Amino acid sequence: MSQESKNPVLGLDVGTSRIVVAERANDDIRYESQLNAFVTLPYSKITEAVLERKKIPHTARMGEIIVHGNESEKFAGLLNAEMRRPMTRGVLDPKEPESLGIVRQMLASMLTGDRNGRKLCYSVPAAPLGAEDSLTYHEATLRQILTDLGYQPTSINEGLAVIYSELESSNYTGIGISCGGGLCNVCLAYLSVPVVSFSIAKAGDYIDASAASVTGERANLIRLAKESSFHFNGAFSDKVHQVISVYYDDMIRSLVSALKDAFARTSHAPAFNRPVPMVLSGGTALPKGFRDRFEKILGEQDFPVKVSEIRLAQNPLCSTAKGALICALSDS
Amino acid sequence: MNTRRFILKAAPAVERHAGRIPDPVKRLRYLRCEMALLQRRAGAARPARYLNWVVIVAAFAVVPGPIPTGTAETFARERELVIPIPDSSSVVPPAAPRVWRVETSNSFELYSNGLRVDLTFAVHNRPRARYPIFPLGGVVAAKYGTAPVGIVYHTTESQLPPFQEDKTRVLKRLGRNLLEMIRREGSYHYLIDRFGRVFRIVDESDAANHAGSSVWADAGGIYVNLNDSFLGVAVEGQTGAVGEVTPAQISAAKVLTEMLRSRYHIAAEDCITHAQVSVNPLNMRIGAHVDWAGKFPFAEVGLPDNYAIPLPSLYAFGFDHDATFLEVTGGRWKGLNLAEERVERQAAAQGLSGVRFKAILRRRYKDIAAALKQQAAQDAAATSVLDTTAAQPPARGKGEE
Numbered sequence: 001m002s003q004e005s006k007n008p009v010l011g012l013d014v015g016t017s018r019i020v021v022a023e024r025a026n027d028d029i030r031y032e033s034q035l036n037a038f039v040t041l042p043y044s045k046i047t048e049a050v051l052e053r054k055k056i057p058h059t060a061r062m063g064e065i066i067v068h069g070n071e072s073e074k075f076a077g078l079l080n081a082e083m084r085r086p087m088t089r090g091v092l093d094p095k096e097p098e099s100l101g102i103v104r105q106m107l108a109s110m111l112t113g114d115r116n117g118r119k120l121c122y123s124v125p126a127a128p129l130g131a132e133d134s135l136t137y138h139e140a141t142l143r144q145i146l147t148d149l150g151y152q153p154t155s156i157n158e159g160l161a162v163i164y165s166e167l168e169s170s171n172y173t174g175i176g177i178s179c180g181g182g183l184c185n186v187c188l189a190y191l192s193v194p195v196v197s198f199s200i201a202k203a204g205d206y207i208d209a210s211a212a213s214v215t216g217e218r219a220n221l222i223r224l225a226k227e228s229s230f231h232f233n234g235a236f237s238d239k240v241h242q243v244i245s246v247y248y249d250d251m252i253r254s255l256v257s258a259l260k261d262a263f264a265r266t267s268h269a270p271a272f273n274r275p276v277p278m279v280l281s282g283g284t285a286l287p288k289g290f291r292d293r294f295e296k297i298l299g300e301q302d303f304p305v306k307v308s309e310i311r312l313a314q315n316p317l318c319s320t321a322k323g324a325l326i327c328a329l330s331d332s
Numbered sequence: 333m334n335t336r337r338f339i340l341k342a343a344p345a346v347e348r349h350a351g352r353i354p355d356p357v358k359r360l361r362y363l364r365c366e367m368a369l370l371q372r373r374a375g376a377a378r379p380a381r382y383l384n385w386v387v388i389v390a391a392f393a394v395v396p397g398p399i400p401t402g403t404a405e406t407f408a409r410e411r412e413l414v415i416p417i418p419d420s421s422s423v424v425p426p427a428a429p430r431v432w433r434v435e436t437s438n439s440f441e442l443y444s445n446g447l448r449v450d451l452t453f454a455v456h457n458r459p460r461a462r463y464p465i466f467p468l469g470g471v472v473a474a475k476y477g478t479a480p481v482g483i484v485y486h487t488t489e490s491q492l493p494p495f496q497e498d499k500t501r502v503l504k505r506l507g508r509n510l511l512e513m514i515r516r517e518g519s520y521h522y523l524i525d526r527f528g529r530v531f532r533i534v535d536e537s538d539a540a541n542h543a544g545s546s547v548w549a550d551a552g553g554i555y556v557n558l559n560d561s562f563l564g565v566a567v568e569g570q571t572g573a574v575g576e577v578t579p580a581q582i583s584a585a586k587v588l589t590e591m592l593r594s595r596y597h598i599a600a601e602d603c604i605t606h607a608q609v610s611v612n613p614l615n616m617r618i619g620a621h622v623d624w625a626g627k628f629p630f631a632e633v634g635l636p637d638n639y640a641i642p643l644p645s646l647y648a649f650g651f652d653h654d655a656t657f658l659e660v661t662g663g664r665w666k667g668l669n670l671a672e673e674r675v676e677r678q679a680a681a682q683g684l685s686g687v688r689f690k691a692i693l694r695r696r697y698k699d700i701a702a703a704l705k706q707q708a709a710q711d712a713a714a715t716s717v718l719d720t721t722a723a724q725p726p727a728r729g730k731g732e733e
Contacts, residue, residue: 091706093706094705094706094709095702095705095706095709128472164360168356168359168360171347171350171351171359171363172359172360172363173347190343191343191346191347191350191363191367192360192363192364192367193364193367201472326356326357326360327360329357330357330358330360330361330364331361
C-alpha cells in the first residue's frame with residue numbers, strides 16, 4: 001500500500017481467512033486484501049528466482065520457501081495440498097508453529113511505505129460466548145507486531161467496525177454482524193457505543209470442515225465451491241452444494257439463536273425508541289440468498305429487539321477494514 | 333439520577349445534533365466524544381472507554397447461554413442432545429458428616445473425626461486455575477468453578493513389600509522415597525501410606541498433576557481434564573494387588589474423604605477412581621490409567637457404589653473401551669453398561685446410527701480439548717511474557733543515568 005494519502009491513517013482487518021488493509025485515497029477508500037494462508041515448498045534457487053521475478057510474496061529459510069497470501073491458494077492447488085492458516089477461530093492458532101512469523105511477514109508485505117508513528121486501527125474478534133478471557137494474547141500479540149513495524153495501533157471490535165462502516169445513516173445505532181471464516185462476530189451499538197458484543201465459533205470454516213467430512217472432499221475445494229457457485233435459491237445441482245446448504249442453515253440458526261439469547265439476557269439495554277437496522281458482512285455472507293435466508297430464520301424467532309431492516313454490507317469483504325479506518329480517522 | 337437514566341435522557345439531544353453533521357467521520361468523532369462526556373457528567377468515577385451501564389449490560393450479555401458451536405449436527409438436534417435422560421438406577425448418596433479442624437501445628441492437623449494429616453511433605457504447586465464446566469451437549473463453558481468439586485482416588489503403583497512386622501524398616505524406607513518422589517512431581521494432594529498415615533503433599537489451594545486427560549460429570553455439568561477441578565488422593569498400592577491395601581489405609585481414606593467432602597461440600601457421586609475418569613484422546617478409549625479399575629472399597633469409605641454411575645466419557649463424548657480394560661476391571665461395571673445403553677437410546681432418539689452418533693460426540697470432545705489446549709497455550713505464553721517482563725530491570729530515567 002502506498003501512503004500517498006491525505007489522511008495518513010490505516011484500517012486493518014485481521015481475519016481468519018483474509019487480511020484487508022483500508023486506506024483513504026482522495027475521497028475514496030482503497031483496499032488491499034490477501035488470503036491469510038500459506039504453503040511451504042522445498043527450497044530451490046530456481047523456485048526462489050521465479051518467485052522473485054513474479055513478485056510473489058514469500059520467505060525463504062532453512063530448506064523451504066513459504067508462499068503466503070493470495071498466491072498460496074494457487075500453489076496449494078498445484079501441490080494438491082491443504083493451505084495452512086496462521087489463525088483459527090478468529091485468533092492466532094497456538095497449534096500452528098509458523099503463525100506469528102507468517103502474520104508478521106504478511107503485515108510487513110502489505111503495510112509498506114512510511115510507518116513512523118502512523119495511526120492504525122486493527123480489528124479483533126469479540127470474545128466467544130463462554131471464553132471471555134481468550135483474546136488477550138491475540139490482541140496483545142498483534143499490537144506488538146504492529147508497534148514493532150512502527151505504527152501506533154489501536155484495536156476495535158469487529159462487529160463495531162461493521163457498524164462504523166455501514167450504519168452512519170442511523171447515527172451508528174444498530175446491529176453489525178460479520179460472518180467470517182473462523183467466527184461470526186456480533187455487536188449491538190447505541191450512538192456509536194457498543195452495548196452487546198459476542199462471537200460464535202460457527203462460521204465459514206465450520207461449513208467447509210463439516211461439508212468436507214461428509215463429502216470426502218478437501219476443505220479447500222468446498223470453500224472454492226462455496227465461494228464460486230453456491231447460492232441459496234433454487235434446487236441444488238450436486239451433492240456438495242446440498243451439503244453446504246445444510247451446514248449454512250445450521251450456522252445461521254446457531255447465530256440467530258445466539259443473538260436472541262444474548263439480547264434477551266441484556267435486561268439493561270437502552271429502550272430503543274424505534275426499530276434498529278441490522279447489517280450482515282463478511283465473506284460467509286456473500287452467497288446469493290444469504291440475506292433472505294437469514295431474515296426468514298430470524299423471522300421464525302421471537303426476537304427481543306425490533307429490527308427495521310436487514311441488509312448486506314455494501315462491500316462485505318471490506319466493511320470491517322473500512323470501519324477500522326473510520327474509527328482511526330475519528331480518533332485522529 | 334443514575335448514570336443510565338441520565339444518559340438516556342441526554343442522548344436524544346446528542347443524536348439530533350449528530351444528525352446535522354454530514355461528514356460520517358466527523359459525526360462519529362462527535363458521538364464518541366459526547367457519549368464519553370455524558371458518562372463523565374453522570375458522575376462515573378472510572379475513566380472507562382465505554383459507559384458504565386454499557387459495561388454492566390455487556391457483563392449480562394456475555395453470560396454464556398446454551399449456544400451450540402462446533403459440531404456437525406443441526407441446531408435442533410444439538411438442543412435435543414442437551415436434555416439428559418434420567419437414569420432410573422441413580423442411588424441417593426449419603427450426606428457427608430460435618431468435620432472440622434480441632435488442632436493445628438507446623439507438622440500436623442487434627443480433625444474432629446480423628447483424621448490426622450501430616451504436613452511434613454506439604455508443598456506448593458501450580459495455583460488452582462479457574463476451570464470451565466461444560467453443559468451436556470455443548471462445547472462452550474456454561475460456567476466456571478474455582479473450588480474443588482470432587483475427589484479422584486489413585487494408587488501409587490509403587491513397590492509393595494509384604495506387610496509384615498519384620499519388613500517395617502523397608503516399608504518405612506519405601507514409603508519415604510515415595511513421598512519424596514510425589515512431592516517432587518506434585519502428583520497428588522494427599523497420600524495414604526501403608527500404615528494408614530495421611531500426608532498432605534500438594535496444598536489444596538493448588539492443582540496437582542494427578543488426572544491428566546480425564547472426564548467426569550455431575551448435575552452441575554461436565555468437567556474435562558480434572559487437575560484443577562478435583563483433588564487427588566493416592567493410596568500406596570498397586571492396581572493388580574488391591575488385596576494388599578491395609579485396613580488402616582481404608583480407615584484413613586474414610587476419614588480423609590469425610591473431611592474433604594465436609595470442607596468443600598463435595599457430592600458423593602463426585603468421589604471416583606482414576607480408572608473411571610481417565611481417557612486416551614489419541615485412540616478415544618477410556619482407561620488410559622487404570623488405578624482402582626475395580627474393587628475400590630466405596631462402602632467402607634462411606635460412599636455409594638460409584639462404579640454404578642454411567643461413565644460420562646462414554647455417553648457425553650463417545651469414548652470406547654477395549655478388552656484390556658475389561659480384563660483389568662475384572663468384569664463390566666454397571667456404569668459401563670448404563671453409559672452404553674444411554675448412548676444407544678440417544679442415538680435412536682435422534683434417528684442416527686450408533687457410529688454416527690458417537691462421531692458427533694467425539695467431535696464435541698475434540699472441540700473442547702482443542703479449546704482447552706489453546707487456552708493453556710495462551711496462558712503459558714502470557715505467563716512467559718509476564719515472567720520475562722518481571723525479570724527485566726525497571727527502565728531508568730535520564731536523571732538516574
